[in-house]
Amino acid sequence: MSNPNHDRGEHYLTTPKAEPFLERLLFNNRAAILAILALLTVFLGYNAAKIQPDASFERMIPLEHPYIVNMLEHREDLENLGNFVRIAVAVEEGDIFTQEYMETLKQITDEVFYLNGVDRSGLKSLWTSNVRWVEVTEQGFQGGTVIPDGYDGSRDSLEQLRQNVLRSNEVGRLVSDNFQSTIVYAPLYEKNPETGEALDYAEFSRQLEEKIRDKYEEQNPNIQIHIVGFAKKVGDLIEGIGSIAWFAGITIVLTTLLLFWYSRSITGTLVPVFTSIIAVFWQLGALRLLGYGLDPYSVLVPFLVFAIGISHGVQIVNAMAVEAAKGFDSVTAARLAFRALYIPGMLALISDAFGFLTLFFIEIDVIRDLAIAAGIGVAFVIITNLVLHVLIMSYLGISKGGVRHVQNHGEKQDRKWRVMSYFSHPGVAPISLLIAVIGLGLGLYYKQDLKIGDLDQGAPELRKDSRYNKDNAFIINNYSTSADVLVVMVKTPEEQCTQYNVLRAMDKLQWELQNTPGVQSSASLADVSKIVTKALNEGNWKWYEISRNQTIINASIREAPAGLINTDCSLTPVLVFLEDHKAETLQTVVERVEAFAEENSNEEHRFLLAAGNAGVEAATNEVISSAKDKMLILVYGVVSLLCLVTFRSVRAVLCIVIPLGLTSILCEAIMAVSGIGIKVATLPVIALGVGIGVDYGIYIYSKLEKYLLEGKTLQEAYYETLRSTGKAVMFTGVTLGLGVVTWIFSPIKFQADMGLLLFFMFIWNMVGAIWLLPALARFLLRPDRMVAKARAAK
Incomplete structure (x- = not known):
């Protein structure tokens, strides 16, 4: 005997006006469509398995911001662009002036020199030839490398080394204030200049751990290694991605259990989970085909795609269970569920996709990548949820347990809904x-x-007790020059960067900054000129000033350190060492520099912001601050427009x-x-x-x-x-x-x-x-x- 509801449903379904075109297209070609989607799953799944973690310094910064434009325009003239690592080699007992320590430091310097990605010309440690000492004697200037000629590890040569360190002006920079550690400073290439390949941050971080930290701490229990820098932070983030697989597993298991508790149907549980996972594989495969990897910030997007898939899949399961409880067969229930949900489902998913794509207007490539990844993922959910899910369920249907669950709990739920309707x-x-x-x-x-930017010291992306942040705290506590450096570029005509007016303006800026909260210290060509001028006058502090005599100035900066003057003397930086990179610190310092630049820039010299890792952070904060409200307006505007078009x-x-x-x-x-x-x-x-x-x-x-x-x-x-x-x-x-x-x-x-x-x-x-x-x-x-x-x- 036929079910009357079933008969009415079949009659309703066969009425052409009642059947949307999409419904007829899908359900009249179920097998062919499922076969096509199966082939697509194999193809994209194969590519998804090959996707790799990816990170890039330049993709994480706002390349179109004026600060970054200035930094990249003069990147060849600047030593510190923010992409470097500092490796502190410390002793737990004693000091650095021992044969054993110096031999270990030499080996570590050699190891770092040969690491892929290191700009070897800029490498610095006590063992490199670009770290020198200078002093004034009765015979004039004397100097040399910090490691004395003929160094053999003997007591006399170690004592000579101590004297050279004290005369080198590196205490607090490469040598800790308590003489219990030294720094190996390694600037990095974003791309290999020979091969053009991008720096592999995960591999570079792994080599730092295996070839430096693990190797030398194991060899000598008295040695402790501390490593900071953008590359190490990103490497640690990529390493942490490994734990995300566990969270993915937990999320899938928890979702599956809750879905079964909700539906009491095996098919109503496994099919939405399966199709949501398929959407993730499609997304990852498509990203790989488009040339994208998974950076530490977009690696969470697959979670969201899975979540969105489950969100809409539950609606399908719920609608089919209600129709099945009325007596409809699986195909009819699937068609009725599709008919009821395809318009609100597509509207919701299109709103999701356009909402995510508004992130593309933020001028930071890593956020744009996230927008693309999320947009692609949601686009695939439209197919996996409204096509793949529905068609599979049209064959499998809601199991009898799920149908009984709907029928048996109707009255109890009705009372709850009646109360909530109030x-x-x-x-x-x-x-x-x-x-x-x-x-x-x-x-x-x-x-x-609410603040823009980081609110803690160290790497806020990692926990306070993480290895990286402990290393960062060690360097902050033992060195007077922090890892947070803001570089102000002073631009002049060629061969004019050492003029008195230029150095005088730089010195004036440094005075203002050193009296600004958050600034630890500063350094520039003006400091070099003052130090050497004093030294040329028997070390008398009365001469610690920038001379008005250009000949004396030229003599004073003849041996200026690399990085403080470019080859044609058209650019010289002011290095500002900050106590931290908190949002308030950066904002205070940047506002002070901008006010000074506006008042003091002229045809002879212009003050340009900003390089260094703190300059990058400041630029990023400005972009985010200006983009936040714009992004919200766009998100709500798109969502509102789509809702308006749909509901009129x-x-x-x-x-x-x-x-x-x-x-x-x-x-x-x-x-x-x-x-x-x-x-x-x-x-x-x-x-x-x-x-x-x-x-x-x-x-x-x-x-x-x-x-x-x-x-x-x-x-x-x-x-x-x-x-x-x-x-x-x-x-x-x-x-x-x-x-x-x-x-x-x-x-x-x-x-x-x-x-x-x-x-x-x-x-x-x-x-x-x-x-x-x-x-x-x-x-x-x-x-x-x-x-x-x-x-x-x-």
Whole structure:
């Protein structure tokens, strides 16, 4: 005996007007489409398996910012561009003036010299010929390499070495203040000048660990190695990516268990997980074909693609389970689910994709790469969710256990939905809006303290107790020149960089900076001239000044260190050593330099910002600061426009977007309270949270509008909305939140920060769609008019 519901469904499905073109296209060619998608999966999966971690110094900086343009334009004339490593070789007991220590330092210097990627001409240690001492005697200037001629490790030669170190002006720079460690400084090439190959940061970091740290600490228990620099930080981040595989496994297992608890169906559990994983493989394969790798900042995007796939897959499973419980077969249930969800599903996913692509307008390549990766991933989810998932389920269907679960829990869930439908009640809705306004006020108050950039010393991408940050703390505590260097470039006509007015202006800038909070010390050609001028006058401090006599100036800078003057004397840098690279420090120093440059630059000399790693950080902070609001406007603009095109109602757009806006403000407040600054690692979270969060509102509103247009009152329409899609939305929010909250335990701090922020945004966006959207609808939609219009149309 045939099921009447089934018969009605078959008749409805065979009505041409009722069948959307896409539905007919997909379901009339199921086998062929699945075969094509299987071949695509094999091809892209093969390429996904070959994708490699990738990192680049230049891709992590804003290449179009004026500071970076200046830095790269004069990169050949500058010694320090921010891409270097400093290796501190320390002793636990004694000092550096022992034969054993000096032999170890020589071996380490040789090891570093032969590492791929090192600019050997700029390598510095006590054993390199470019580290010299100079003194003034009765016979005039004397000097030489710090390692004395004929050094043999004897007591006399070690004592001579000590004297040379004291005369070298390297104490606090290459030699620690307590004489218990020295630095091997190695500038790096971004690309190999011979082969053109980019520096492999993961391999370079691994060699530093194996050939330097592990080897020499194992050989001599009294030796401790500390390594800092951009390349080492990125290497440690890439190493931390290995742990992400564990979090991926945890997320998949946890999601699978929760999905089975939700659906009680084997097929309803495994198929959405399978198709979401397929979307990740497609994304990785496509990125590899386009020439992209996975850098430390975009490596989390596959998590988000998986999460988005599960989010929309749950809606398919939920819709099919409801239709199967009515007695429809698997094909009919799949067709009805597709028909009900393909418009809101495509709208939500297209909103996600365009929301992510707004990140492309931020002029930092690593964020643009993330935008492309996320956009490609979401585009593939459209296919895997609305095509692959639905077609597979049309063959497998919802298992009997899943159907029984829907049938047996209907009444119990109905009571819950009936209670929750009061969020749209005329007496409850104003209270909800009042709570939202209070939350908005609190969010706006606390987000005032939100900072741009890093808020901690060391590498904020890593935890405070990480090996890198411990190494950084050691160098800060033992050396007077920090690893945070801001380089101000002084540009002049050729052969004019040593003129008195130029050096005098540089000296004036240094005086201002040395009285600026956050500045540790500074160095420039003006210092060299003053030191040598004093030395030429029997060391009398009265002569510690820049001479007005150009002949004396020329004599004083004849032996200026490399890096303080270029070959044609058209550029000379002022090196500013900062206490840290916190956002406030950089902003204070940069504002002081810019004010000075505006007042003192002229035809003879121009002060240009900025090189050095601190200059790069300052430029990055400025780009992020200016891009943050622009990005939010674009994200919300795109989402609002797509919603407007779909629902043809400004009021509908407000119902969907206002809860998202409240979530964004509260998220920024949490960042401020938690000490998380807006930077390269955290800025995308805001766009990602909005892009994914809009899905909840779209699904809820599309159902609510449908029932309102059928003539139901607002509360009754919302009750039916909760019955049909409320459980799926709530489950999705909780599942996604629990999936990313495990990131909090990651050794990579920015992943832990992203986990915290995404957890909040996933949960709160879900709460906003369930709780705040119906309250807004009570005041914005004028449901009585919609009901009256619907009834009049019948």
